[in-house]
Amino acid sequence: MQAQRHSKQRDAILENLCSRYDHPTAEDLYFSLKPQIPALSLATVYRNLAQLESDGKIIRIESGTTKRYDGNINLHYHLTCLDCGGVFDIFLNDDCGLCQKAAESFDGKIVSHSVLFTGYCPSCSKQAG
Amino acid sequence: MQAQRHSKQRDAILENLCSRYDHPTAEDLYFSLKPQIPALSLATVYRNLAQLESDGKIIRIESGTTKRYDGNINLHYHLTCLDCGGVFDIFLNDDCGLCQKAAESFDGKIVSHSVLFTGYCPSCSKQAG
DNA sequence: TTCGTTAACGATAATCGTTATCGTTAGCAT
DNA sequence: ATGCTAACGATAACGATTATCGTTAACGAA
Numbered sequence: 001m002q003a004q005r006h007s008k009q010r011d012a013i014l015e016n017l018c019s020r021y022d023h024p025t026a027e028d029l030y031f032s033l034k035p036q037i038p039a040l041s042l043a044t045v046y047r048n049l050a051q052l053e054s055d056g057k058i059i060r061i062e063s064g065t066t067k068r069y070d071g072n073i074n075l076h077y078h079l080t081c082l083d084c085g086g087v088f089d090i091f092l093n094d095d096c097g098l099c100q101k102a103a104e105s106f107d108g109k110i111v112s113h114s115v116l117f118t119g120y121c122p123s124c125s126k127q128a129g
Numbered sequence: 130m131q132a133q134r135h136s137k138q139r140d141a142i143l144e145n146l147c148s149r150y151d152h153p154t155a156e157d158l159y160f161s162l163k164p165q166i167p168a169l170s171l172a173t174v175y176r177n178l179a180q181l182e183s184d185g186k187i188i189r190i191e192s193g194t195t196k197r198y199d200g201n202i203n204l205h206y207h208l209t210c211l212d213c214g215g216v217f218d219i220f221l222n223d224d225c226g227l228c229q230k231a232a233e234s235f236d237g238k239i240v241s242h243s244v245l246f247t248g249y250c251p252s253c254s255k256q257a258g
Numbered sequence: 259t260t261c262g263t264t265a266a267c268g269a270t271a272a273t274c275g276t277t278a279t280c281g282t283t284a285g286c287a288t
Numbered sequence: 289a290t291g292c293t294a295a296c297g298a299t300a301a302c303g304a305t306t307a308t309c310g311t312t313a314a315c316g317a318a
């Protein structure tokens with residue numbers, strides 16, 4: 001296995017992702033970084049997101065058709081708004097014993113977990129209900 | 130809005146899905162039903178899965194690239210095996226207070242939730258670890 | 259500092275799951 | 289039986305992601 005080389009593009013992608021809280025798609029990041037790195041290719045964004053994810057530096061959110069990414073790797077959950085389609089963070093103090101209970105009732109090995117809520121975000125729930 | 134009509138295809142899809150526990154993809158169901166309904170079209174499978182899902186009769190599992198479906202609509206969670214790629218059921222008695230805690234700490238409205246564990250299924254965890 | 263190796267890049271073609279289109283079929287109310 | 293149109297089957301289109309390939313640049317060794 002070869003050493004991973006440093007790259008401006010990967011740095012920029014990670015930095016951009018960690019500085020925002022809207023859980024962008026690969027394309028969102030691409031357009032966000034394009035002014036800063038005009039020669040950037042969308043393929044490079046996908047490549048680096050995959051790499052950063054397998055390195056455990058970012059999180060992939062499986063929400064609907066398009067994958068979204070999160071630079072916050074601390075334990076937290078997400079909610080997809082049925083109205084605006086946005087993805088929002090939900091911070092709990094712990095996992096509510098979910099992993100322990102799951103480990104007790106499942107005859108396999110649990111490595112990680114993710115929770116995806118659906119509902120209405122603060123803004124949309126105030127407007128309509 | 131027009132009334133939903135009955136169709137053999139939809140019946141067969143729902144029945145097939147409810148009789149199995151492997152969380153098949155649309156294509157899995159298509160090939161499974163093809164001998165029984167030779168004229169079946171893959172588009173029909175997709176159409177009916179979407180309809181059954183919006184009717185609340187089945188559940189869609191967002192696991193990786195391909196959507197999978199589950200005929201069991203009772204509360205339970207899933208685990209994706211990192212080894213074999215299969216999706217397995219995890220039954221807990223309740224949601225461990227997840228929804229309540231989330232509602233308390235989130236200024237929006239929560240409608241539903243899903244939990245996806247990753248790890249190793251019983252069979253794969255016995256073989257390797 | 260220069261050189262050689264090759265990881266990573268940019269551009270773009272290919273892939274693949276899913277959705278849309280459209281002419282035909284069949285469920286069901288009249 | 290007849291008419292209306294939801295649902296069908298076949299297939300084209302779509303969109304997100306991945307693979308390919310020639311070029312560029314990171315970085316260890318000379």
